[in-house]
Every structure is written in C-alpha cells, then in structure tokens.
Amino acid sequence: MTTPEGGATGAVETPGEARADRAAPPRKDAAARPPRRGPADPVRMLMHRHQELCAHAVDALEIAAGLEAHGVTDRTAARFRHRDVFSLAEELYARVPRADPAAVPGAGPPPHATAPARRSRTVCVALHLLPGAVCVAAAAALASVTTATPAVRTAVGASGLVLLALAVRLGVRSGPLRLRHGTGPRTAGLWAGWTAGYAVYGDWLLGQLLAGGPDLPPTAPRAAVAPAVALAFALAPAAGCAHWFTVRGRRVLAASRGLGELAARVRPLLLAVTLLFLGALAALLLGAEAVLGGGDPLALGAAAALGVLLFLARLLAVHGFPEAAAAGLASAAALEALAPALVLIARLPGVPPVDAPVMALATTVGPAAVPAVACTAAALGLLVHGLRALTGACAHWPAPSGPAEAHRP
Template identity: 70%
Template sequence: MTAPRTQRPAPGDGPLTPRSHGAWDGPSAALIDKDDRPAAAADTPTAHRDRTPAAAPTPPPATRKEAAARPPRRGPADPVRALMHRHQELCARAVDALEIAAGLETHGVTDRTAARFRHRDVFSLAEELYARVPRAEPAPLAAPRPEPAPRSRSVRAVLHLLPGAVCVAVVAAVASAAPTTWWTRPAVALAGLVLVALAVRLSVRSGPLRAHRPGGNWATPWICWTVGYALCGDWLLTELLAGGPDLPHAHPRPAVAAVLALAFAVAPAAWCARFFAVRGRRGLATSRGLGELAARVRPLLLGATGLFLTAQVALLVGTGLLLGGTGAPETAAASALGVLLFLARLLTVHGFRDAAAAGLASAAALEALAPATVLTARLPGLAPLGRPVEALTTAAGPAAVPAVACTAAALGLLLYGLRALTGAWAHSPAPAAEADRP
C-alpha cells in the first residue's frame, strides 16, 4: 500500500518551513531580496565575494558647545576683490600705483581702512590693486611734454617779474600825468590797474602757479577787494572816522608801496610754490604710508610759507625806502595780505579752490565790516557799534583792520593746508578732465 500523500498547506495557512537546501518555502520567498535575508542564509562565501567593503564610519557631529567655541569666520577670503570692483575704472586707467593711492584717499580710504583689507597702509593696498586689475586700453594721447629748456625757464621768470615791472610803469605814468582836469590821473590809474591785473593773470597761467585741475575761479572778486582795500582802504577808513569823505573834493592817498611790493612778490611766490611742489612729489614717491607722507609735507609747507613771508617783508622794506617810509602796521598788513594770497594760490594749484575762495572771502568780509560799522554808528542810537573800530584804529592805526582780517584768514588757510596739502591726492598729477575736488 502506498502511503497517503501529505497535503501541502495553502499559502498563508501555516508557518513556512525551510527546505533541505536552506531556502525559504512559500511563494513569498521570491519577493525577498538577498540583502534582506537573515544573516545565516546570506553569510555564504559567494555573499562575501559579492559584498562591497563598508564605508568608514563618519565621526559624530560637533556638539553645540564645540561649535560655539570655534572662532567665526569674518569677511570673505579675498577682501580686496570687492574694492577692485568698486574702483574698477580708477585702477584700470591709473598710470602707476601712486595714482590709485591718491584716488583711494579721495574716497576716504586711510591706513586704518587698509588694515581691514589686510594691508599695512594705503600704498601697499594700491600696489596690489595696480598689479591685479588689468590696464584699460589707453586713449591716443599727445606726445609727452619735453623738459623745459633754459630759454623757456627764463621766459617764465620774465613773466613772473612782469607784474612788478608794469606796476612801476603805472606809478611813473600817474606821477607824470599833468593834472589838467580832475579825472586825468584817476583815468590813468584805472587803466594802469587793468594792465597790472592782466600781467598778473598772464604770470599765474604758466609755471608753478598754474592750476592744473579745472574749475571755476570763484576767488577773483575777493582778490580784487582785498588788493583794492590795501590800496585805498586805510585812507577811506580814516575819512569815515573823521566824518567824511567829502566827495567829490576828496583826494585819495593810495598805499603805492604796498601794492608795488605785492606785484613784485609774484616771482618769490612762484619759486616757493615750485619748492613745495617738487619736494612734495618726491616725498610722495618715497613714503610708505599717509602718516609718513604727512610728516614730510608739513615742514615743507611751513618752510615755503616762511620763505615767502621773508621775501615779502624784504620787498616791503625796499619799496618803503624808495617811495617813502611805511610804519609797522602798514608792513604787517601788507605782509599778511601777501601770505594770504600765496596760500590761496597754493591751495588752488593743488586742487582746493573752494577753500582758497572761502579764506579770501572771509578776509574781505572782515575788511568790509569795519567801514560798515562806522557808517552804521552814524544812525541815531547805534553809536556803540563803531567803538571797537575806533578803539583799534586809535591804538594801532587804520592799517590794523586789514592786518587783523588778513592774518586771521591766512592762519585759517594755513591750518587747512596742513591737513589738505599733506595727502597723496594733492601731489598726484590730475587728468585734464578731472573735476575739482569738493
């Protein structure tokens, strides 16, 4: 008899039993992936050959305390790149690193700012910018200006002496004019003043007194006022204090010696301006920081101002001996005016026209205030307004008014120049199209 066949359980009727070869029985066995099998079934030599080596275990993430203790990263890896993009045009068109340093200074970049860009000073930062930024295609330029020949230098020296020579000729023409009518000598004097003004304009348009940076000349009215007050201001103030002037019978007594000395002072002013400019550019080329440049330029400015003051006093003494003695107040007033005009022109040459015009305007305002208060004091109840001017002129003469006004304005320009003229921008060559610095 055959044994009865054992009935296989239906799927899902009972637990699955492994077969003799070790596989799982049942229809769901084909759906089980080999990687999901138990370790006993998958741990075979074939499985060991097929399995890839396991990756190295990753370290555990840092705790919050370790992340807080780690120093934060400050700034980009290349902090100069942002500065390169910000000043791309300046760096691309610069002819050397000094021009970039001057441009950075105009935008407020100092040595302390350069330290934030990991540089010791502005000059080293400008050198890196000059090395990293490619040069722009240069525009067609004219041929380089040759060095001035000895003849051209002699011509410039003659131009600087021209205002003094024209002023001497005008003084001689006024003295020799026959007083046939009351307007003869005033007309000759007025024509002579126009010629002197043209000679001064011609002399300052070349050489060291030439302003290379374009801009409007707002200082011309104030120059005319201060020089005109030096010519006739003392006489006018004296007449006003005495109750005059009785026009048209008043006869002005101009201070010819002071104006003649100012006209001849154009030549020493040009020499002192050249002295300051040449040594200032030399200091810019050899300095390694803005502090070092300022330390070199400040004595130069003081020295140039002192040299011009010495020459101005010598000219005043000489013209005073030739045309009549002048007192100490008159000499002090004319010297202060000469230094004021010299500092104003020096600031204009180096690109600070607004500061020069402000200094001259302040002197002109103080000079105009003195006769205005004297005239105002004539009104009823306003007599105390004229007492300060009366006390000053009684103590030191009418020349004390322009002496005080010009000295105060000259000191203001000197203090401003000690800060403005010690920067790299003041000694860098400016392009022809560059606007005046605000």
C-alpha cells in the same frame, strides 16, 4: 496564510528608522540655503571699480592718490587685508594689466619737446614778473600827474589797477600757480581783488570816513604805492615757492610708506615754504619802502599778512582745495568791509556808536590795523587748514581721479 505577527511587521517602522527620518532635513531646504562664505579675493572688487585708474597709472603712487581721492584710507585698506593705502595700491598696480599707451589720445611727449619747454618756462617767468613791471609803470604815471586835476589822477589810477589785474590774471594762470583741479569758485577772484584793493586804498578810505569824509570828487584817492609794488613783484617768489613745495611734496610722497608718515613729513614742508615766502616778501617790502618811501611799518605788516594769505590760498587751490582758499579770502574781505560799513552805519540818526571799536583801533594803532588783523587771522586759518589738508597723497599728484576737497577730514 498570513499570521498576525507578519501583518504587523509589514506595517510598523522600527524606532531607529523613525528617528532617522525625522532627523534628515528635506533636500529642497538644503539646496535653498547655500553655505555663507567670505570673499576669497577682496581686492578684486577694487580692481573692477577702479579699472581705468589702475590701467593708466604710471606707478603705484598715482593709484594711491586716486584711491585716497575716492575716500579710501588706511582703515579702509585694512578691510582689504593691507596695512595702508600704499600697500593696497602696489597690489592693484601689480595685478591690473597696463593699458596700451598708443590707445590713449595724446599719450607720450611729442618729439623735440625740449626747446618748447624751455621757451614755456621763459614765458612763465616773464608773466610772473609782468605785474611788478606794470605796477611800477602805473606808479610812475601817477607821480607824473601829481599837479593834474583829481579826475585825471583818478582815471590814471583806475587804468593802472585794470592793467595790473590783467597782468596778475596772466601770471597765476601759468607755471606752478596754475590750477590743476578745475577753476574753483568764481567768487575767489572777487575776494582776492577786494583784499588787494583795500591794501592800496583802504587806509586812505577809512581815514577819510573817520574824519567825516570823503569829499569826492574834489579829493583824489591816495594810493599806498610801496606795498602795492612789493605785492606785485611777490608773484615771482610765490611761483618759485609753490614749485619748490610741489616738487618736494612729490618726493616725500614717493618715499613715504603710509599716510601717517606722509603727513609727518609734509607739515614741516608747508611751514618752511610759508616762512620762505614771508622772508622774500619782507625783503620786497623793505626794498620798496627804501626806494619809494612813505611806507608806514604797520601798513607794511598788513601787506605782509595779505601776501601770505594770498600765497596760502593759491597753494591750497593749486593742490585741490579751492573752496577752502575762497573761504579764507572771503573771511578777510568781510572783516575789511565791516570796518568802513560800521563807520557809515554810525552816521545814521538814532543809531548807537557801533563804530567805537573801529575808532578806538584806528586812533590807538592806525587805520592799517584793520587789514593787518583781518589778513593775519585769515592767513592763520588757512595755514592750520593746510597742515591738515595737504597731508594726503591726492594733494601731491598732478591729476587725481576725483575731487579731493570732498574727502578730506
């Protein structure tokens, strides 16, 4: 017979058991919420993301350039437990297996490539000197038709400009001045051609406009021969200076251990190469003035400013910043076009004298003050931009894996 105490004992839980049951979480909830853990190997994600870059890199510097081109900075590298981009690139280079060079089409230099390389350098030097030779020939042709009709002189001058433009195009597409990051904006050539054409005929045109002219076709355009010849021959020292900056930049990249150190060592290089080219261009301008004569000192200064502008624009384009180069050339071309436009607008009836600044500048200093101011301002802007843009690893590697312009500060 069951006692009442016994029945009660079988139906009632002890207080300790009840607390244990309430404290124990269900097994399904525990399985549904796994514990949160951080990545044990944060670099593995970069290894998979940049597998092709790391597998085909010849050293860690190429990986560093590619990472920076994709926007990886020292601050980003700190999230991957590295002090800078170079240290992160060294780990990626050490951990990712190298790709088979035989599997890459065109890998490895062809046999007996030394002689073709020497011939290629000789051809590049000849192409860099070709614009100067064409310009001298065009100047001689103009001098031989001084007694001819204005139409003949205009035709000879136009033919010389066309041949000179073709020679310059051949020169900048070879050697150190050849673009390695695509073609860049198509309008860059237009702005460069405008600024160069204004250096040859701009002073004459502005003087004619201020005097109420020009009376075309009876009046033939008068070209500034000495600055044109000096600028044409300046393509050769521009190529030499660009080559020197490229070689020294890669050496600095190889010796630097961080982006800060790289920037601090590249900035003096850019200033030095700019001054080196300016000195070579000044020597060419003074030599052309001594031989050909007729060189206004202000016009020579404007030509020097234009030469530095064109050199900095090409240097930025070669190292992966063609948009900035085109913007600098466009700003100079716009300022040069504004001066004659204001003179023509002021001739309209009822329009206030909007050409007063141009008139005052040309009367006080001379017509060459317009290109001098425009090119100097644009060259200083490109120099300031270059001191910031050319301090990255991606600007000093032959073939970075991404566009550098979009990721610069």
